[in-house]
Amino acid sequence: MRLSKLVLILLFAPILAFSYSDKQVFQQIQKDLDSIIVKDLNKKQLIFQKDANQKLSPASLTKIMTSIIAIESGKxxxxxxxTKEMKNVEPTIMNFKVGEKFYLRDLVNAAMIKSANDAANAIAIYLGNGNKQKFVNMMNAKAKKLGMLNTNFQNPCGFDAPTHKSTASDLLKLTEYAIKNKTFNTIVKKENYTxxxxxxxxxxKMHTSNKLLPKEKYMVGVKTGYTSKAGPCLIARAKDGKKDILLVMLNSQNRWENTKLALDTVLKNR
Known part of the structure; x- marks a missing residue:
């Protein structure tokens, strides 16, 4: 390939599938976020990306890993x-009482639907046999197995920590893996759970933290996230007929508007 052609490709690398999207829409969206990646799951084709390999704080998107490990545990x-240790976390929380007993499945629902940190923390301590770090090690081992080479987890909730980092590209890999699981998909599309x-x-009782889920008929999940360092984050999946689109957006102050605009544009031009 000649050098001049290579330069042109690199200049326009963020917009990967021109026929699927309005360039101006994505040029507008990318100004209001740190990182984004959008993929057509059926065609296995990237539609758009910006700084998808930049290491950033993933906030509660972390709970996808926590939850899929729990689902696959067979427990x-x-x-x-x-226990006191399980409930000793910052909000968002369910505010469980020490000594209360729950099925693990209810904790997974709480972690994914409400993004409850006490639920995620309880999952980790339980599956780590009382050792939360053991569960975190399981998370990192799973990440490595999935090829999430730029990801490191320090906790099961998504709290900001010096080396608790991931990328939009890695989180896409994680979510693509998780949505192959029927139980996971059933959980993430729920608007309410009791x-x-x-x-x-x-x-x-809880209501989904995903504001688009009740409003957009094409939305089928998957996870919200927010911390002061990570900013507003979202992983969203849209299905419309044979169309199946997955989006990962990190630190977008207008995540709901930007996600809807991106998905509407992609689905319209499919």
Whole structure:
């Protein structure tokens, strides 16, 4: 390939599938975020990306890894007893009581739908046999296995930490893997969820943290995220007929508007 042709390709690298999108729309969107990647899952084709390999704080997008490990553990019907350590985390929380007992499946739903940190923390401590770091090691081993080479987890919730980092590209790989699981897909498309503590019968109700899920008929999940360092983050999946689009957006102050604009544009031009 001649050098001049290579330079042109590099200059226009962010917009990978011109026929799928309005260039001006994506040029507008990319000004309001740190990183984005959009993929056509059916055609296995990248549509658009910007700084998709930049290491950033993933916030609660982390909980996708926490939850898929729990789902694959084969212990979703096991009972978890809440300890002081499990509930000792910052909001967002379900505000469980010490001694309450829950099925692991309810904790996974709480972690994914409400993004509850006490639920994610309880999952990690339970599956780590009382050792949260052991579970974090499982997360990093899974990331390595999935080829998430620019990712390192330090906690199961997504709290900001010096080396708790990932990339839009790596998070796309993780989500592509997770959505192959039927249970995962069932959870992430729920708008509401209600469950009870097994022993106290205390009822917990929640509504999805994904504002687009109840509003856009093509939305089928998957996860929101926010910390002061990560900013507003979102992984969104849109299905419309034979169209299946996955988007990862990191640190966009207008994540809802930008995600809707991006998905509407892609689906319209498919």
């Amino acid at each position: 979703m019907d096991k009972v978890v007893t809440i 469950f009870q503590a097994i022993n106290t019968k205390r009822t917990y």
